[in-house]
Amino acid sequence: MSHNDILTAAGFTGQELSGGTLPVFSPIDGTEIARIMETPAADMPAIIAKSQEAFKAWRKVPAPRRGELVRLLGEELRTSKAELGALVTLEAGKITSEGLGEVQEMIDICDFAVGLSRQLYGLTIASERPGHKMTETWHPMGPCGIISAFNFPVAVWCWNTALALVCGDPVIWKPSEKTPLTAIASMKILARAIERFGSDAPEGLAQLVIGGAGLGEALVASKDVPIISATGSTRMGSIVGPKVQARWGRPILELGGNNAMIVAPSADLDMAVRAIVFSAVGTAGQRCTTLRRLIAHNSIREELVSRLTKAYASLPIGDPRQATTLIGPLIDQGSRERMLAQIGKAKAEGGKVHGGHIVTSNVPQGGAYVEPALVEMPEQTDTVREETFAPILYVLGYDTLEEAIGVQNGVPQGLSSCIFTLNVREAETFLSATGSDCGIANVNIGPSGAEIGGAFGGEKETGGGRESGSDAWKGYMRRQTSTVNYSSELPLAQGVKFDF
Amino acid sequence: MSHNDILTAAGFTGQELSGGTLPVFSPIDGTEIARIMETPAADMPAIIAKSQEAFKAWRKVPAPRRGELVRLLGEELRTSKAELGALVTLEAGKITSEGLGEVQEMIDICDFAVGLSRQLYGLTIASERPGHKMTETWHPMGPCGIISAFNFPVAVWCWNTALALVCGDPVIWKPSEKTPLTAIASMKILARAIERFGSDAPEGLAQLVIGGAGLGEALVASKDVPIISATGSTRMGSIVGPKVQARWGRPILELGGNNAMIVAPSADLDMAVRAIVFSAVGTAGQRCTTLRRLIAHNSIREELVSRLTKAYASLPIGDPRQATTLIGPLIDQGSRERMLAQIGKAKAEGGKVHGGHIVTSNVPQGGAYVEPALVEMPEQTDTVREETFAPILYVLGYDTLEEAIGVQNGVPQGLSSCIFTLNVREAETFLSATGSDCGIANVNIGPSGAEIGGAFGGEKETGGGRESGSDAWKGYMRRQTSTVNYSSELPLAQGVKFDF
């Protein structure tokens, strides 16, 4: 489909796509596909106030009823899956299957959140005092600001929104400046769900703000936005986190990853090769969970590199709209330059580079296409310890598992990690208290591609936030511990006496 | 018992109590009871490094075995309850029953933590892929810095330490400069438990640092202390929180409260009066959960004030070592001056003050004794919205429950709150999403005196941290989401296809 066809199918009118100040480019060929209106910074106080108003009403709507809105959102997403997936491809450059997979993730979290809406379990707790009852309840928290990145332009919003809505919190979304169209399209889909849902949904329940960092700063600074869920670079998070903390807000940070795979001697190498290739080059290496470091046992390292370079050479690079393409473009030229620069630095540190060249033939002109790079490193250098948002995979060797875990943990980030091994002891050691220090630790699957049922997020510079499954929903609510005395006595805890 | 007898019973030698640079005063009479050694700031890196070493060993000790150490600590605390309680009285000025109650709280949390040590439950989670299994596991996190305040000189440490130890984390404790002796005594008690426990406890598992803010700053700044649990003023928390966040640590903040009670027309006034008096003047108004605001329905406000002034007049003020005393001294003269200043400001705002005078007769000389103050306010002024760490209780009137809840929530702090009512609808509304915005919300008991089974902490400027019961232990661990693929296939989540 042409750019225009995709935009039309996603429901955009010409008017929406022009007349604004924010140019939007397709990474496929670098063409400007829209120039849209930006939210004036001056509007932010009113937007936040509207969200607070919405909160006052929404928190009173019973949670299962709130869940019904999310269920309708899931239905609408199912209906619009193809169109929204294609738009993700157009605006973020993802290959078709991944564009659709991202929408599927939105659908999955909606299903999950609907179930949650009849749970949101607190606790009843045994009290030490006769005639007393103790309870822990979870209540809505207030507006949730969502700051999302270009690489998951819609799924991250939906993770947060599905949970926040069910938990009783309105949302205000500031998407990446690079991907406003998928954001607008998602809001249209949500608007259809709200339309069907009816008047229980207050105005301002879910708002979108389009524009630059100033908008995000307004969210980050406002005491009236108690939750800030921010996905992006560690640099961004290092600014957002302390600011939100300083005004007593709650930051949920999903920042950089520098994800590794350990390949043990007993690994099923066929599986490992397939997992490595997908994890390292999928989404052109632009997932936060992209595999960036390969820690291979020295007994199989050479064979692995040889098989990988062969596999890499076979990967179809090009227009992500084509069904056969596996590697689409980087998001922009700046990304490509940073990739090349990092490869240069790695080379200077002793790295032996396979691939990593610019691709210009058989690809749409204007896009930032690259070969994925495999870089054999003599050791874990500074460059390896940095996250570069591009398909560079550093290869390191190891002799003992303890050493391999040390290398895996020896970076500032703590998002995702995995081991390929058929050995129980190695697998379990990797998952134990002395194993991987990441929020995600897998065995015999790659570091990327999490299911929504588990909590998603990581430690150290990854920011410590958790989203998606498990009890991540608690991050969107406030906890209340209550004791009700239904007796006519007034005993004190810990047996304290105070009689007058 | 004399000061010396108490110190001797607590196991102090003359040598320990002299020759240092930090003077310790008893609030009972302002005398200097010790001059102890301070930890040089220059030692902090080594102390933190030792804690990291201890972590490497301690995390490998099975949790139920770690629980055994905490069980022994509970036993030792039981044995030393009287002595440690008396020392709390001497150093913090608490009345005897409260000094003992504080130790009981330490004992309770030990019992609770022992049980936890065989739980620390993670989850197994249904995976969407055949031959895959998904798990969430909680692992030890690393050293936990504990910064505690004078008003609960030992219980807060024990809350944190019992959980941290069971969770696999060493601790480094910086107590208030005003209460180092109770800290030293607690460490001796722990040392006895460690001695019985044996060699599984690594050196440096629990360390104490004595001295000024510089020591706390070293903990706050260090990347090697991933958890900082800080109890104290909002001002302190506003500095600690962002700093810890900025270096990717996890702050657990328990800061100021400005706790209120709503007294409804249907309230059992006899019970309410008793609850108010204890909550407002217990610990001389120096609990973080002390009742500071009384929001009384206008139909019963006058009667309530009349009964309270009568009750206040009957309260025995004096030496906290005497069994009959209910109100001991403030921690120091500075506290008393701040109290008087606040009363002055309240008066200027239209407040009608009952009590609040300095007490000098029938009390030990040198201590900062005061009458508790009841201040009828025309409205919730700026002064009322501030937390003053002294026994001032502001009285406000209301007509509708909605209005009363608005007043209750109309302060920057969010720790504890309660309502006295016999009406189901009022009680439940107060506990609902549109009710109290505090971390603690009670019915027919005062705001202070939490049981250890519930999570303790509050929202807004109270800092958002949770300690003690429920799943507060998760604050001391890191979460790991794992997927193990035990099949020979490699499906991707969300049905993504990537075949090469």
Next chain:
Amino acid sequence: MSHNDILTAAGFTGQELSGGTLPVFSPIDGTEIARIMETPAADMPAIIAKSQEAFKAWRKVPAPRRGELVRLLGEELRTSKAELGALVTLEAGKITSEGLGEVQEMIDICDFAVGLSRQLYGLTIASERPGHKMTETWHPMGPCGIISAFNFPVAVWCWNTALALVCGDPVIWKPSEKTPLTAIASMKILARAIERFGSDAPEGLAQLVIGGAGLGEALVASKDVPIISATGSTRMGSIVGPKVQARWGRPILELGGNNAMIVAPSADLDMAVRAIVFSAVGTAGQRCTTLRRLIAHNSIREELVSRLTKAYASLPIGDPRQATTLIGPLIDQGSRERMLAQIGKAKAEGGKVHGGHIVTSNVPQGGAYVEPALVEMPEQTDTVREETFAPILYVLGYDTLEEAIGVQNGVPQGLSSCIFTLNVREAETFLSATGSDCGIANVNIGPSGAEIGGAFGGEKETGGGRESGSDAWKGYMRRQTSTVNYSSELPLAQGVKFDF
């Protein structure tokens, strides 16, 4: 709509409705609406064997994928809500709103079960041994036999089926002989969902058997049907339970209720009257949670009876298909006779009866229409202690709450109960360990009409089973406790030594 229109709308062909041996009557007018095929008892072994085969395949389908089938079932139920609701009215005699409500309950449980399908949480548990990990996992259990009653002809099946399918268990359904058509219609709806779901659903995943008690006995007796979920009379349960237990199966029993409401002096009587009327006469008194005993404080008892008799007199009795009707027919003449007989017995025991007459005018001829009866009793007699499946409400007086609770608990059944009071102490006492002994205990709402989010079921002769929400799903799975030793040591639990 005419009988035929309803049957046609529900998708029945003439062929299906005739030629069989089981006559089906509409309680609306007693006409025979179908004569359908019965499942030969001789087929049961093959049916059970097919279910076991289906189990072998279905347990391997990942739970979230199993959830997708249930989601589709929910979609199909939404599409067919009006038609299935009307059929419930035709075959079970429920009024229109209740017929639709029953289908809504099916939809709700589907939504809930979809969320569950990504949870089914087990635990990871702290192990006392180094290098060991302990886990609790929930696995599919095997075929689940469902025996349901006429009064919830489809919802109970759906409660069980939605959970069982998500949990990995095939189902075999034996509905009441009085309501096979709604069962067949439900299976058609499920078949449409399975059709859309595709080949992951094995043949025999959900089977229906139509006929008499012999079919149920075959399920109850078979070792290959590990779970028997039976809803119906205590008499039935008293046979099923021990038989299932004797062959090591797991009975989930939902049997009789004798549900009471306590009305306290402080109760909001307007609300109480409305709650009583709905609870006592809704579904013509044929819910397992129907209100059967009213325990009114003597100070308000007369007023309450007076208001109730007035309200009863105003209730439109008649054809349940008419929008204005609130009381439809009893299921059959036998029911009406049992009702009249019980009223006679109550009268003989001193009861004063209001209403309870047969209704013949302005109602379809042939149906068993009755006025609901209010019977003031001098005390809780044997007749009161029995459950009569008809709209008889016994009224008893009380003076103290303790006495009222004693009366409430003084029956062999333990399903549902409630109190109407505005008093916190009374409400909480009723909910406490010394309060109601029922599985359901409400405050200020009637005993009937449970939400699906909570566990449904009761104690004593009600059978002890739990279905629907909370962790009722565990009843459909088997629990496995695992310890994995990934160390090279072999320590024994409890420190036992055994060295050879």
Next chain:
Amino acid sequence: MSHNDILTAAGFTGQELSGGTLPVFSPIDGTEIARIMETPAADMPAIIAKSQEAFKAWRKVPAPRRGELVRLLGEELRTSKAELGALVTLEAGKITSEGLGEVQEMIDICDFAVGLSRQLYGLTIASERPGHKMTETWHPMGPCGIISAFNFPVAVWCWNTALALVCGDPVIWKPSEKTPLTAIASMKILARAIERFGSDAPEGLAQLVIGGAGLGEALVASKDVPIISATGSTRMGSIVGPKVQARWGRPILELGGNNAMIVAPSADLDMAVRAIVFSAVGTAGQRCTTLRRLIAHNSIREELVSRLTKAYASLPIGDPRQATTLIGPLIDQGSRERMLAQIGKAKAEGGKVHGGHIVTSNVPQGGAYVEPALVEMPEQTDTVREETFAPILYVLGYDTLEEAIGVQNGVPQGLSSCIFTLNVREAETFLSATGSDCGIANVNIGPSGAEIGGAFGGEKETGGGRESGSDAWKGYMRRQTSTVNYSSELPLAQGVKFDF
């Protein structure tokens, strides 16, 4: 120590040990060590009535306070560990280390239960109706009858009692007729704890009945004993279960096991051999979790048998009081005869027997000492499928894992199981939905020796009960689902309308 010394140390007086009608023999040498009083069957109604009275008081004691009694029990058990352990050795014939291990298990469960006493968590649940709140609470259930077996004469009681007491339930204990002395000694220990605990413990909180099956039958038959926790043979359970079910009680059954180990080609054979020997011959093969079937991969089967026969030959058999002994006597001569008979049958089915002879030299005369038997079987015969309570280990071969799992599951019992393998795929398959069908499934540790943190029990003829850790405590409580309406509206669930 001599028999008398052990009895005296355990606190028995001569008077207690004589004059009764129940002879007690030591399996060590068959001597009668006591002749004690039996509880007259006629006393059972009064005993049960007393338990019901105790229940009325105990359920009101706050759970954390109930936990304090269990904590004191744990303390007393620590104090009496050596004496009680020795008595277990004397009366049940366990070797010293196992006698002590059994007491340790009692201590462990006490610690665990103390923690539980501040939890007993119910749920708060999101309600679909505005102004409503939904809660699930767990309440005390009533008297718990405990029927225990000779092989864990005291631990099983303590598992049940620690949980039951914390849950608010009194207990009535009927121990095995073969081990009444350990029961009496345990009750004395508990009496000391109760003495220290004080008057909150009602009379009759924990009662002991000594005698034959009639006493158990009285418990099983009584409606006033809602919970029957019975440990013993499948035969016993097949009688108890249906009877308890028939009178609406709750059976918790821990019956026979026929526990297997699969040894895969990759297994660490050194570890496997050690695990097999302990699991198969520990407690002279008289644990319910004793290893009874060895399913060895044909590639290593012969080697394994060879190493095992060698190991078996080296095991010191004899007086269990001697520190070096690893195999003590069987409980009595009847047991030995049954063992020999089973070996005979196995031989007739083609079994090749190693060991299994009577031992008479170097052992105390009068005891039923035997060599443990290793029996290589051509296939899984009827004899193999039976549980024989003696040290017979049947060895079977296999070629594929699927086959091995089929053999493992191909018996009527479903208690414990394990696999020895270093292969991740085999290990996880064994633990998966298609793996072991037992309640316990381990990897690289034997089937016996469970930690108390996990739920203990099994499926199929093992009875389905769960005791000890996880949420087994729920088996001792009743669940209550409550909805509180604190609004002034009366909406119905599922949107049902009923306006009159």
